[in-house]
Amino acid sequence: MKKLIYIEASPRKDRSHSIKAAQEYLSDIKNKNPDIEIKTIDLWDYDLPEFNGEMLNAKYSVLRGESPSGKQVAAWAEVRALFDEFADADHYVFAIPMWNFNIPYKMKHYIDVISQPGMSWGYTEDDGYFGLMAGRTAKVFFASGDGYAEGSGFESLDFQKPYIQLWLNFIGFDKVDKVIAQRTLFEPEAPLIS
Numbered sequence: 001m002k003k004l005i006y007i008e009a010s011p012r013k014d015r016s017h018s019i020k021a022a023q024e025y026l027s028d029i030k031n032k033n034p035d036i037e038i039k040t041i042d043l044w045d046y047d048l049p050e051f052n053g054e055m056l057n058a059k060y061s062v063l064r065g066e067s068p069s070g071k072q073v074a075a076w077a078e079v080r081a082l083f084d085e086f087a088d089a090d091h092y093v094f095a096i097p098m099w100n101f102n103i104p105y106k107m108k109h110y111i112d113v114i115s116q117p118g119m120s121w122g123y124t125e126d127d128g129y130f131g132l133m134a135g136r137t138a139k140v141f142f143a144s145g146d147g148y149a150e151g152s153g154f155e156s157l158d159f160q161k162p163y164i165q166l167w168l169n170f171i172g173f174d175k176v177d178k179v180i181a182q183r184t185l186f187e188p189e190a191p192l193i194s
């Protein structure tokens, strides 16, 4: 593990359960790997461009096997720069709350910008879809106000953890570990589930 990117999707900062758990893990990693480079992407203090207009046209050009042209070129270069920043690590830590049974819109916005054909994933008629982010691992710290564990009766309402797992698998991560803080609205000290 040489370079780590930490992506923070909760705006609650020192009141956030996912951030608290992620920070403990990060300080443990720093102690064990003093030379590791850690970059933080705080999605609540991050200038993400709207994913619209020319960016979408550029994406659809690429999906058709064409090169972006005209105004699409600058739009696609902006996407490429954000993707390159994201891709520049071998281990990733995410702190992700559940909002309305899913992930906060800032996290979805980020995923929409960086999940691009020819960057994080590819497709061929022979091979179908394949991820391009092999060699990377992730540890994801999830938090939710209620509990969605197996046997709770609420499993099918959880679009947070299955979605992030699906996304990271789709773009080709080798390994995804989960740590779950659940029932944070009910328990003074929420238990962590790995």
Ligand SMILES: Cc1cc2nc3c(=O)[nH]c(=O)nc-3n(C[C@H](O)[C@H](O)[C@H](O)COP(=O)(O)O)c2cc1C
Binding pocket: 010, 011, 012, 015, 016, 017, 018, 019, 096, 097, 098, 099, 100, 101, 102, 143, 144, 145, 146, 147, 184, 185
């Ligand atoms: C806008 C919003 C929507 C939420 N929706 C849900 C929900 O659907 N299910 C749930 O269990 N908790 C929900 N919660 C509670 C959060 O998941 C809970 O407070 C969690 O601890 C947030 O993560 P954090 O502590 O890392 O910020 C919601 C909270 C907010 C602010």
